[in-house]
Amino acid sequence: ALYSRLAVVLEKSLGPKHLNLAAALNSLAGVYLAQKNYARAAPLSRRALEIFENSLGPEHPHLLPT
Numbered sequence: 033a034l035y036s037r038l039a040v041v042l043e044k045s046l047g048p049k050h051l052n053l054a055a056a057l058n059s060l061a062g063v064y065l066a067q068k069n070y071a072r073a074a075p076l077s078r079r080a081l082e083i084f085e086n087s088l089g090p091e092h093p094h095l096l097p098t
Contacts, residue, residue, distance in 0.1 A: 035060035054083035 035056055042053040057080040064073035084095055 035063060049083055051087050054080040
């Protein structure tokens, strides 16, 4: 619940393309993944990745698979 509220507050205060929002969305997706709730995790992960790629570039080292 905290990550959900954080994402709402960050989006309102920082905008829909801010890196901090992407980090919060990614964390919330991680919670859903741990709960095996893949349907809720997938769109959050995709949105976070889109924000990260648009802000950092698709070749940024933090975005490369490990």
